[in-house]
Amino acid sequence: MESERKSSGTVGKALNVLDLVASFERPVRFNDILAESRYPKATLYRILQNLVTEGVLTFDRKWQTYALGVRLVRLAHSAWTQSSLAPVARPHLTALSEATGETIHLAQLDGPHVLYLDKRDAKRRVTMFSEAGKVGPAYCTGVGKAMLAYLPDDELQRILPQQSYHRFTPSTICSQQELACELNQIRQDGYALDREDHEPGIICVAVPILSRSEQMMGAVSVTSTSARTSLGKLRKHVPELQNAAGKIADAAEYWRFPENERTPERMEI
Template identity: 60%
Template sequence: MAGNDGTVGKALEVLDQVAGFGRPVRFSEVLTDSAFPKPTLYRLLQTLVSQNMLSYDHDRQTYAPGARLVRLAHAAWAQSSLAQVASPHLVALSAVTHETVHLAQLDHGQVLYLDKRNAAHPVEMFSQAGKVGPAYCTGVGKAMLACLDAAQADAIIAQQSFHRFQPGTLTTPTALRRELQAIRARGYAFDREEHEPGIICIAAPVLTGSGRVLGAVSVTSTTARTDLAGLEALAPQVRETAQAIARDAAKWSFPDTGTRSLKLAGE
């Protein structure tokens, strides 16, 4: 919990909460969902404003991410995000497939979308760079989960809500583990309209030489445009893109260290 990290942890929790609204937000809205008493929350917001981590609009009486936070976010993207390394590969994959391409990483049991390259005719969907989504019912999430070692996978599976978004959503740890075994055998994952109606994808993990999970890349389309067989035909290109990203990442700032993870078939 943030309280165990003192004032800094509390301030970061408030910052995360404000940013999570995705729009300028009033004090009363933050207070409604806050675990902090009104005076504490007000003090933390004022501190964040004084440090330019949040901005305050006096006319509208709203809080929003501040210039300093935006600057830090850009620095993080440039220095430690897989997105910078992956960018040219995502552009190329989208151009070849004429479909939407995603790049994602695991973030505390969820999927964090790092980048998105739209098709020539984009389709409205949940995913956007900077958004988080469930790991158990997205192609990128399952592709990454399948490559974690048993202890890591168990820890993340325990964090899943297993909400039934669609009729085909996996809703139990047992069903998910069966799916992850199949993903390891074939080397890529599918989203079979499990998160959003009409949205399907094929995804492959981005792995270091020792099998450590860096992220995942996917090609996403709709059932109105193609089917799973059509996406599966793109599997070699998706996997080649993931491997190219991994090679470039190894040359940059992602040393091949850390817990050894499982490898997929054909790796």
């Protein structure tokens, strides 16, 4: 279970508790939440009751469990449509999926982590960790490394020490120094690789989504399995990925700053 973020104030504490309840990925009893929380029993109970009253948590009296509420679903949908790349990227992900036949991921950074925004499954579906809405590690995923490589230096230096560097597979990067070297290589190549870094058998190639001013906006990847293909073959999709990333960046810039674009046709939804 992920530790609670250090936050002060009522809102920060409430968000910490929401994160904690969400991390169970199932309805959860009070004592289970308490065992993972740094708040005193009375404080935690009061926060939970307030969240239930506001509709962001629900409480099942029969089973005595807490779960995320439908108000969060509405907020999440609004965030997805208003703040993420997902809506403008949708047609480009679909086209990429049809062209490659492989799994396609769209992601942005959520602090030091990767937030998967959207996904297109391969023609022959592969079971893997990533799903839209899930948060994963940045240091050992293709999309994560592609985004880290193009962060401003001050932001990168802040985020690198926050990576866990946990060894998931024999290929996992396990030190800040090793990651820094790989990020330098990614900047030279223009793409990142996942060499079964996070999951055994899962490989991918990813490229950053960069604005016209070279601001990192997100990343897109083509993912497959080592049993079905090779990294060499996945590398052949780099031009398609870069083309899709450019179109997503253009559409996103028009969407956010329409006065800077000449025509609205660049945004396809």
